[in-house]
Amino acid sequence: MSTEERAQVVESLPGEVTWDEMAMPEGDLHSQAKLETLDVLRGFFSPQGRRVYLGTELPVYYPDERRFAPDLLAVRDVETHPRQKWVVSHEGKGLEWVMEVHVGGDRKKDAEYNVERYARLRVAEYFIYDRARERLEAYRLPTPEASRYERIAPEKGRYRSEVLGLEFELAGGKLRLWAGNALLLKSHELLEEESRRAEEESRKREEAERRAEEESRKREEAERRLVKLQAELEQLRGPGTRPPS
Structure with a gap:
């Protein structure tokens, strides 16, 4: 397949996730937590001029995998222009960091199925922010070749993301991010x-x-x-x- 033909195939892929593929809407608490975290991350990386792409509910295509749309995702060392979708074969990179925000309903998708799937897809880090239970869970692949996660143990209540170089903490019922001793x-x-x-x-x-x-x-x-x-x-x-x- 030529480069032009490949580009046409990528362009033809849907840029939206259907209702059947999406989880049930979880309301303002869900969208607020997601967008506030995205806001903080962009506010941290943009002034530095670092090439870190940050997205929310972006349709993601892996070869031979059903598409999905994480609440939040990050990929380093790529162009940061707006996208309608992330096609791994076209971008040349898979996702490096994902966060799912859980507010209500069954936790099985985020806490079990996604733990297995994201590890299998070699997403380096996976964070789960359970806002309803005020709980944070974090996973990391021990090596780039691994396909099973290990839990990230908190240090003084903070979970460190090696991908982002930041620490995540639940304080006062809110998710807070730290860069060293500086609260973002x-x-x-x-x-x-x-x-x-x-x-x-x-x-x-x-x-x-x-x-x-x-x-x-x-x-x-x-x-x-x-x-x-x-x-x-x-x-x-x-x-x-x-x-x-």
Whole structure:
């Protein structure tokens, strides 16, 4: 098959997953957790200029496999342009990191079937965020050639992703991401933080201006008192009186 013919085949593949292939919708809690995590990841990688493709519910095609659409996926060292689908034979790479968000219903698909399938497809890391139970599970292939996962043990409550170079933690009922000791903020949190910082800087400037004005007022007052005292001293000396030499 020529390159042009292969491109035509890839283009003809559906860019949407049918209702039969999709799990039942899980509502706002599901979409919120998924999109907030995607937002944080993009906010971390984009400013660095790193070539990490991040997607959500993107139809994925592996050879001889039924297509699927993970809640979140990541692949390193590839072009980051928008895609309608991920075709492994066309991209030249499979998925490296996947997260599924579970809110309600049967956990078997995420916690059992996907653990076996993603390992078999050699997805390096698989994370499960069970929002309903406030639980996080993480798996990693011990070697690139392995086809069975090992659980990632948390360290001080954090699960490290070697693929992303980040740590995941459940805190206060929310999924939080860390880069070393730095907590990664969501877009709206960054805006709020920037707004607070701007307000604090404005408050400090106003305070500095007030102090400068107060110091200027005190200097002027001291100068006026000095002039007044000098005038009073001259009056006490009387006309023609000179200070002793």
